[in-house]
Amino acid sequence: MANRKVEKKTAVLITHNREDAVGEALGLCDAAGYEPIHVMRQRHLGHSRYGIGRGALEKLQEITEEMGPDVVIYDEILKPSQNYNLASAVRREILDRETLILEIFERRASSAESRLQVRLAQLRYEMARAKERVRLSSMGEQPGFMGIGKFGVDVYYNDIRHRMNSTKTRLEKSGRQRELHRRARKRAGFKTVSLAGYTSAGKTTLFNAMTGESNEKGDELFTTLSTTTRRARVGGRAAEPVLVSDTVGFISKLPAYMIEAFRSTLEELGHADVIVLVVDFADPVPAARGKIASCHAALGELGVREERVIYALNKADMVAPGADAARRRAEQLGIAGADDEDDDARRWVAVSAKTGANIDGLKDMIAEMALGPAAGGAGRRGRRDKKGSRVTESVAAAGATAAAAREGADGHA
Numbered sequence: 145m146a147n148r149k150v151e152k153k154t155a156v157l158i159t160h161n162r163e164d165a166v167g168e169a170l171g172l173c174d175a176a177g178y179e180p181i182h183v184m185r186q187r188h189l190g191h192s193r194y195g196i197g198r199g200a201l202e203k204l205q206e207i208t209e210e211m212g213p214d215v216v217i218y219d220e221i222l223k224p225s226q227n228y229n230l231a232s233a234v235r236r237e238i239l240d241r242e243t244l245i246l247e248i249f250e251r252r253a254s255s256a257e258s259r260l261q262v263r264l265a266q267l268r269y270e271m272a273r274a275k276e277r278v279r280l281s282s283m284g285e286q287p288g289f290m291g292i293g294k295f296g297v298d299v300y301y302n303d304i305r306h307r308m309n310s311t312k313t314r315l316e317k318s319g320r321q322r323e324l325h326r327r328a329r330k331r332a333g334f335k336t337v338s339l340a341g342y343t344s345a346g347k348t349t350l351f352n353a354m355t356g357e358s359n360e361k362g363d364e365l366f367t368t369l370s371t372t373t374r375r376a377r378v379g380g381r382a383a384e385p386v387l388v389s390d391t392v393g394f395i396s397k398l399p400a401y402m403i404e405a406f407r408s409t410l411e412e413l414g415h416a417d418v419i420v421l422v423v424d425f426a427d428p429v430p431a432a433r434g435k436i437a438s439c440h441a442a443l444g445e446l447g448v449r450e451e452r453v454i455y456a457l458n459k460a461d462m463v464a465p466g467a468d469a470a471r472r473r474a475e476q477l478g479i480a481g482a483d484d485e486d487d488d489a490r491r492w493v494a495v496s497a498k499t500g501a502n503i504d505g506l507k508d509m510i511a512e513m514a515l516g517p518a519a520g521g522a523g524r525r526g527r528r529d530k531k532g533s534r535v536t537e538s539v540a541a542a543g544a545t546a547a548a549a550r551e552g553a554d555g556h557a
Contacts, residue, residue, distance in 0.1 A: 152179040155239075156207055158196060159219035161185040164431035168396070169219040171344070176247045178217060182207050189220040194230045201233055208234045215239050221397070224276040242269060242399060257318045257409070260311055265405035267308045272401070274301045319411070326415055335386045335514040337376075338413045340443065341422030342435040343393030346458040350422055350497035351390040354507065359390065371409045379511030380504075386514060389416070396438040403445050414446050417514045419453045420506070425494060426462035429476045436477060454509055455479045455492035461499050470494040 157180040159169040222240040355374040377383035474480035
């Protein structure tokens, strides 16, 4: 029987008046299965009554009346009262940024554990709004408004709490199993490496390049929701085995309760010997700096220390080749230190997971941090240039090598 293509629901998207914000919001819509048929750019989101100003509301009413979208997507967090007011004004279901991300998580969850984590995040979202939702639902039926019917506050609240406790219990069981696996790895002497980064930075492609796996990758947001761990060898000729884990990606304005819901997956970052923070090197500098800041905030929530972080500047095939260009970009991103002229002190490396350029350089850097300086390969120790600073030859060649291979390579994750 032939597969039938699922048609996307149509949406009017309300977002910020910045190219990076518009691009990310469109990516979220696509990942959640919505096709924006109109984009309203606003200089300010968060007006008290509707989330947008009166003039913008009148324009939105005209657009929804004329175009008939299935939903209106609001690229910020709405209070229940704002959601109710906006739904009342346009007679359409309103999805805010949190709801949209939760829908993506639900679509992407493939393992039993990730489905439990998504359910816990949904229940936390619901719990925080329970009392206000019951009050507002009693004021009249609104399009798609929470679908809670005639619940009493206590009944509704207790029902959510009961389901949350049940989900937590099942997740704690998975967490205990994960802890047993960690202890077994430690007894066996394995060092662990976790890949982290903003969603769609190319973590899964890099994971595949490092481990030889062929996990699902793509340009969509949140391709990975479950942690996958595989063995890889690092450190040049005397290569040592380490365990590399691919984790769920971060995104700006990711609420603390979502990080908490995925803690059993993300806690691998807190236990890893090395965290490789994957950065999209091709992003404009302001957007990349904002994404790095979002990653730092999420890692801070998980108790990850900065000294265990290596920055993998991925997609080097899409930027100007050469070590000097890479260093300038690292300085612009705020991740190049004052002592980076000493190659051994540097904690960033330009790579292309797509073409494989400088993956060995990244592995050497991981080996030095996880196993000690003696474990780093010759490419990491390098040779001194005319000024006396040590330069990694593979870093200098990464952009040029990647550019030559660009034509025939697969896409980024």
